[in-house]
Amino acid sequence: MRRALPSRTTVKRYLGSFAIAVVGLALMAAIVATGPVAEPEDSGAGPPVVHFVTVRPGPIRLTVAAHGVVLPKTESRLVSEVAGRIVSVADSMVSGGFFRRGDVLVTIDRVDYELALEQARARRYSATSELTQARRALVRQERLAATDAGSESKRDEAVNRQLLAAASFRDATAQVKRAERDLERTHVIAPYDGRVRSELVDPGQFVNRGETLANLYSVDVAEVRLPVHDEDLAFLPLTLDGALDPAARLDVVLRARFAGREHEWQGRIVRTEGEIDPGTRMVKMIAQVQRPYDQPDGTPPLTVGLFVDAEIHGREVEDAVVLPRFALQSEGRVHVIEPDDRLAVREVEVLRLLGEEAYVLGLRTGERVSLTRLPGAVDGLRVRTAGDGDAPAAAP
Numbered sequence: 001m002r003r004a005l006p007s008r009t010t011v012k013r014y015l016g017s018f019a020i021a022v023v024g025l026a027l028m029a030a031i032v033a034t035g036p037v038a039e040p041e042d043s044g045a046g047p048p049v050v051h052f053v054t055v056r057p058g059p060i061r062l063t064v065a066a067h068g069v070v071l072p073k074t075e076s077r078l079v080s081e082v083a084g085r086i087v088s089v090a091d092s093m094v095s096g097g098f099f100r101r102g103d104v105l106v107t108i109d110r111v112d113y114e115l116a117l118e119q120a121r122a123r124r125y126s127a128t129s130e131l132t133q134a135r136r137a138l139v140r141q142e143r144l145a146a147t148d149a150g151s152e153s154k155r156d157e158a159v160n161r162q163l164l165a166a167a168s169f170r171d172a173t174a175q176v177k178r179a180e181r182d183l184e185r186t187h188v189i190a191p192y193d194g195r196v197r198s199e200l201v202d203p204g205q206f207v208n209r210g211e212t213l214a215n216l217y218s219v220d221v222a223e224v225r226l227p228v229h230d231e232d233l234a235f236l237p238l239t240l241d242g243a244l245d246p247a248a249r250l251d252v253v254l255r256a257r258f259a260g261r262e263h264e265w266q267g268r269i270v271r272t273e274g275e276i277d278p279g280t281r282m283v284k285m286i287a288q289v290q291r292p293y294d295q296p297d298g299t300p301p302l303t304v305g306l307f308v309d310a311e312i313h314g315r316e317v318e319d320a321v322v323l324p325r326f327a328l329q330s331e332g333r334v335h336v337i338e339p340d341d342r343l344a345v346r347e348v349e350v351l352r353l354l355g356e357e358a359y360v361l362g363l364r365t366g367e368r369v370s371l372t373r374l375p376g377a378v379d380g381l382r383v384r385t386a387g388d389g390d391a392p393a394a395a396p
Contacts, residue, residue: 072217222292
């Protein structure tokens, strides 16, 4: 039995399908050959990159910040010690006026006190005469008594007269001294170098004894009460009872903006008030500035009432390092980069955290401290360093 051959139409259909398949394979090959090549990606498994700072321990002066208002060391009321009419007032007796110790600030009418002094002197002259006569009479009576020519009663009278005359003389002498002192007090004298806060009298006004003439304050020393937190007292040389160590010198720099510019004044901490304020937990330290109105180098005066910021220079610590605060990886620990670029976890003593700075002990000169936070880092972790060893402004 003969098999029938395929027809011409069937052959053409098979040849068309085969041609389409060949063309498709050719196009696929061309696309694969000319398409983009996939680059291998970095898996990130290499050593982490860290920034660092090279430390150089040395002596560091710890400081304490505070602020306060400038006050006079001495402030007082100028009081009249005698009564009378005011005849003159010094030109400096105005609010804000300056005066020197010994200046006559106010003069009270002296006429009545000059007369009182003359009367007291006259009484003293009379008392002096009576005392002289009584002494002579007593001498005569003693001579007569020695020769049995006088009586004992007359001698006793002479002794009594002499005692009374002596008492009168002492009283008269005291009256003269009082009159002299009252006359001197008609000139009201400045007790120190100072400035007038306010004046309360004018020429022609009558004042009584004890009446206030003006309010004054001294200009030889200015004081600033600086409240300091009890925690910051650890940075200052104080004794166990909280008083200032007498062997220590605590310098302070006062800063304020005055007349449109920033200025500085140098002073010293002279004492503490001792008690801790129960509300604020602060201790007030007293800073003094000598001659606040006579500053060198053209520095403006440290005026009473000026608000100032203070920087108290406290204890000096040897072999300390100041690091950026973010260099502390955890409480009291930093990462030190060994010479072979491996991390070493180092415990340090944190003396103080101040703003963005940390004062620490326990590092050696030339060691590199990592500034990059690496959570979970352990001793021996290999790292790659970046930067030149200068601390950046913020954590990388």
